[in-house]
Amino acid sequence: TDLEVTHWWTSGGEAAAVAELAKAFDATGNKWVDGAIAGAGSTARPIMVSRITGGDPMGATQFNHGRQAEELVQEGLMRDLTDVAERGNWKDVIRPASLLDSCTIDGKIYCAPINIHSWQWLWLSNAAFEKAGVPVPKNWDELVAAAPALEKAGIVPLAVGGQAWQANGAFDVLMLALAGKDVFLQVFGEKNAEVAAGPEMAKVFKAADDARRISRGTNVQDWNQATNMVITGKAGGQIMGDWAQGEFQLAGLKAGEDYSCLPGLGVTEMIATGGDAFYFPLLEDEAKSKAQEALAETLVDPKAQVAFNLKKGSLPVRGDVDLGAANDCMKKGLDILAKGNVIQWTDQLLSADSQKQKEDLFSEFFASGLMSPEDAQKRFAEIIATAD
Amino acid sequence: MTSVSVKDLRLSFGQVTVLDQLNLDIQEGEFLVLLGSSGCGKSTLLNCIAGLLDITDGQIFINGRNVTWDEPKDRGIGMVFQSYALYPQMTVEKNLSFGLKVAKLPQGEIDKRVARAAEILQIGPLLKRKPSELSGGQRQRVAIGRALVRDVDVFLFDEPLSNLDAKLRSELRVEIKRLHQSLKNTMIYVTHDQIEALTLADRIAIMKGGVIQQLADPNTIYNAPRNMFVAGFIGSPSMNFLKGEIATGADGKTVFVAGGVTFSLNGYRAGDPLLPGRKVVLGVRPEHVAVDEAAAGGELHEAVVDIEEPMGADNLLWLKHAGHTMAVRTAGSRRFRPGTKVRLSFDMSLASLFDAATEERI
Amino acid sequence: MTSVSVKDLRLSFGQVTVLDQLNLDIQEGEFLVLLGSSGCGKSTLLNCIAGLLDITDGQIFINGRNVTWDEPKDRGIGMVFQSYALYPQMTVEKNLSFGLKVAKLPQGEIDKRVARAAEILQIGPLLKRKPSELSGGQRQRVAIGRALVRDVDVFLFDEPLSNLDAKLRSELRVEIKRLHQSLKNTMIYVTHDQIEALTLADRIAIMKGGVIQQLADPNTIYNAPRNMFVAGFIGSPSMNFLKGEIATGADGKTVFVAGGVTFSLNGYRAGDPLLPGRKVVLGVRPEHVAVDEAAAGGELHEAVVDIEEPMGADNLLWLKHAGHTMAVRTAGSRRFRPGTKVRLSFDMSLASLFDAATEERI
Amino acid sequence: MSDRGHLKKTAHLAEVPAALEAGPRGAKPRRLVSTRTIVVYGTLFVAAAYYLLPLYVMIVTSLKGMPEIRVGNIFSPPLEITFEPWVKAWSSACTGLNCDGLSRGFWNSVMITVPSTIISIAVASINGYALSNWRFKGADIFFTILIVGAFIPYQVMLYPLVIVLREIGLYGSLAGLVIVHTIFGMPILTLLFRNYFASLPEELFKAARVDGAGFWGIFLKIMVPMSLPIFVVAMILQVTGIWNDFLFGVVFTRPEYYPMTVQLNNIVNSVQGVKEYNVNMAATILTGAFPLLVYFVSGRLFVRGIAAGAVKG
């Protein structure tokens, strides 16, 4: 049965990963009809939501798990996957459990998690530091310290792409790394505006100010163009999620040799368990519903998990798979995961609305030389105060 | 039998009432001309009769049938427009047959009618051409043909000749007259050209501000205008008006005095008694003033030639007389230089007297 | 002294030569009318004189100065256009003063000139209005005013009245004539309306196909047209033409024979000798035919009334006579029913004879 | 003004015929290049350069290989012409899993553009006709709403439209998309048609009514045949607008109907490593080719139609 699957994985590494899923799904005797929409979730999500609310839903669709599909579920537009989950024993195999929690609403499971995305990485170009004549930094502070040397060599120390979500994500990573887990959860989990306005956070904003300073001259829009700057040694480093890894691989670079990665910016080694999940709109067609089940099963299937995540550079959602082929950086991630150093990410903690407000703030902050860290913190605190 | 009859017609555009309480009866076979200056409501009236405007109140009968709410095509009328309104993308033949095709007439009948119209109007050789390939006069003929083929009882013309040059206009005028003489349909013809009105009409309805001022045959309109508007409107140049009053002359006869000059009223047939002291206006047409000759029974008045307008057949003089400017028509062969003093005499039997207040003919 | 002089003018638009070898001298203070049917090159000639068209060859002098290459504004001319060409968003006052302001005249002088033009044309009360708030006649006056304020030697008019209705046209005609009498400027006036030409002109140049057919005063043009084109063009309705030939009559006198009917030529003053057998065309104007009366020296011809066109002052008859249709003008008071038999007599002293081949007057 | 008197004096001298004949004769000599010509053509050429520059860069870039782009300057002509990017853009650029380039969307775009253009023009022309010739009470109010509607951002109307289409059951179908294009094309097109029909002589309309033609008869047999220029204008505007549309094409249809612009968006936005500028440019030109073709074919009528639809009003 043909099943239309919409997603926004269109970059090189992502597309290769999707191909693995499609292969696995086609192997069940169904057919994966690809509905890729480029331009990141912000372009694709309205289209998906319109399709679902408009009464012409696709067979399955990607969302970041978390709160993006909450209302669609509440409206009864999404299919309950509890049966499939029980059959596949998802409760036991999926690690960390918070992943499945994010799919669970009123005790029913509505989505199939596909990977764990962690944002908390600093990617560094070994070649760039070599050229500038400084050692490859081991943590954030070293990078800031190395910045003048890099700049002298005509290298942008930190690449931050122009799209708003990149600045926003970079800040969140800085915050977790420099202020620690507790502050992070107090601010984003409990929406504690006092903490947000407090001295701990001021430190983070100070660091963000540094980041802003050393990212001047990036002049690219897309995240992978920024990554490409790191790959080609035009930039020293980039704060970006594990998906950047796919680009390094595709460019034939080797982790540890050509590039380095510092989870948690080398300060707080902790990764967030955000990620992607597939949701399945409620369909009338029996055959398609069957196909949906098959797809849900395929997604969590160990083989597909391995194949997909290796290509994508993200981590699998189950602890029981063998990732021997994983590279240096991925292994670091798996280690951290194994140690249980996980945390819920902003996608799960904050509504899309609050996230967007944050994006506006940080993209403005990173682009504008005029906004002082103090002003930014004040506005940040205001957002937290009204966040949900 | 009346052919077209308009009863208590009122027509308003929003707040503005253009026609009000208008009544008009037109006899079968009559050629009625609606004459009036621009904006007086002639076209509006015609459009009401044609059904192209929804009337506000009143009734319209054509051939005794109440057509007030009928569609234009069901009224048995044909209409000819000022701008010809030919369908530019159709040949002459198609233009003529369009209405018949719409009415689903059999092709044989259509051909017959088109052929007949083409013969009457002598446009046979043009049938395959498009309107853009015709001269103005030919276009106008085709426009008439379009009304002709529809075999209607009543023809409506809305200034059909005013887009043509003078020469063509006078030629087509004769043709329309000839057409009417041979077809004997009822025709209602709107114009603001008084020559057309006078030459074509059986009766003329002179309109002003949506009101019919006088409805009569051309001769009556010209020689016995009912009021000063009609008198001034008809005739070119206009009738000369002299403001004055009735008095009793030296010989006891009733006379007219204006600007200190006395005019005998010999020969004038008044409807009202001419009481001395009554303020009146004397109207006399330029051709009823004789220059340098004594006309029957008139006395002589001195005047000075101001401007001379030789017009070939006639010579028009503009004179200064008793403080007025006065137009006089003389034969084209007689010439006067500006400044010449001349003597005038008025033909009172063809003059008109109007009450100065009501402007009605006395 | 010549005011405007055109020498050997040629003007081509690309391949098409519209004017060729045209010569024209206009005296100072003269009112010259260029008359001709549409497309004959009148406007083209006027535009050449104004400098609005670049001539192909020849010379143009204004007041003795060779202005062939001068800009329009430097030629000392003012021009009035058919469509008025007023600047629509400016008040009348601004319309009048705009050109002067651009020429940087002192404000006092501008005011004086505008005031004078306003007075001459009686548009004082309109000065603050926009053109859209004026009637056609008022607009035309403003257009004349715009030429007037520029204090020019030569006025050029391109059909200034043809957008106006008949009544207004005849009024403004008189005004232009009066203006000329008081200003005494040279005026060149283009029209295709022969009445305007006849009434206004000191001299008329009749054009056809870019060639001046006859240049003479109105009287000569009307009564002694140089060829059949001029004869037929002037006069409404047109001159009646009868094709026939010269013969020797029973009494030995030279006569004209057409369709078996013999016309005496008593009173006709021929320039050429009238040799018997010469094919000629007799032209006689409608007003030079008398109906039912014996005109001086003419014999009587029978005819039948076909159509009657009463025109108020006159009554126009269309008669069938000797196989031709013939127009005859009678007094408005005389009426004839169609079909009536009448007797005609021709006033040969006012008739014209043309050579049938060359169409030139004999 | 003072030199006028002086001129009159010389006029007297000029009475002598010989003197009259002297002086300029014939056409005013024109310098081959006058200042005016230089200014006019100079400005036009500079402006033309500004308009052509992007096209030039697009074409040149699309013919270069990636290495050359990286080193070279965007204005330099290609050292080595390659049609690789064009082939790739047309038939092998990837979007997600589908690596068949723009070709996939081309026929979809045609399938969307043709009916949408025809129907939106049909509806708008009928509106314009009804508004100018058959005015009924209240028609102006609807028209005013429509004109104001032209100022509403499409994005605002997205949600209500989704709901409307869902309610009438056309969501996700081609018909639904056609309706959406008809709706958003309506304001400006109706304005143009209304102005155009209002500029046609009213007497023509009256004549046809006397001839017995009704609302549709007059429209189809009299008005439409006279209105070629304005139909061309409408067609150009709609073909351009609809062909270039991305948002509606993707929101209101399914992937099997996705227009070419979706592929274009995917190609240019799904960066795989470095941006393949040459492929992007080729894809861009390919996507724009159809409306451009329509322009080149009917440009002359465009100006004429615009004249009739915009000048009166």
Place this chain on the structure above:
Amino acid sequence: MTGQVTGRATVRAHPGRPSRLTRNLSAKIASIPMMLTAVVVFLGGTLWTVLYSFTSSKLLPRLKFVGLDQYERLWAAPRWLVSIENLAIYGVFSLIFSMVIGFMLAALMDQKIRFENTFRTIFLYPFALSFIVTGLVWQWLLNPEHGIQSVVRAMGWTGFDFNPLYDSSIVIYGILIAALWQGTGLVMCLMLAGLRGIDEDIWKASRVDGIPMWKTYLFVVIPMMRPVFVTTLVIIASGIVRVYDLVVAQTSGGPGIASEVPAKYVYDYMFQAQNLGQGFAASTMMLITVAIIIVPWAYLEFSGGRKRV
């Protein structure tokens, strides 16, 4: 109104008066799509939007009213203020420049030039391209690393600085350049059509009056072209209010929020932030602004119908 009432009363006695509704029936039936569009989509959609702007709707519209909260938040949002400011700058400049450039090009084209068709095609062709394409091309041309700046620098002027897309203070002008490139051709066409409609005699009259050409344009011709300017204004202005694609394609609102526009704010908040209420509040503000300016004008301009023609 009373006149109408008595009118109907007298006529009632006459036979066959059709009811008001069925008169012009075909026209009314044919106008149904227009009426539906106007009422259901434009008016209904607007009212619906306004209604939901008072709710706290998130991903899906829900009638949970929160009063003016969304508006308070909107006007406190720096991004919204920047958007408004950008729209104002962009709007004013793009109106002025497209009118001025369009008119000047048209005036030049009207000088009886050779190759008129070629020039016209050159000026008009960008209009055939979508904003996405336009944005892309100009992003490429204005890119400091590859585009005009680097080329000029490579030619020797190393100090040459032209980097509008990555400079917050002038980024909106970078967008303007692209917008003008795309849109002035159409304006030129409209203006040219208008110029061709001007009576030849006006030009002749001004030449005889000795008025220089530029003054004739400025004081005579331009004021005469009012209807063309009106149509042009409608077309340009409606495009300005809706500007979205171009910004997304060229800068995605960046750098930072320096080139954000209201339409993008609406879209982003409705769909990315999944806060429909906020998006609706923003669109309501846009609609109100448009309405205040447009409605009275549109009614005056377009309700006259045939009378004005």
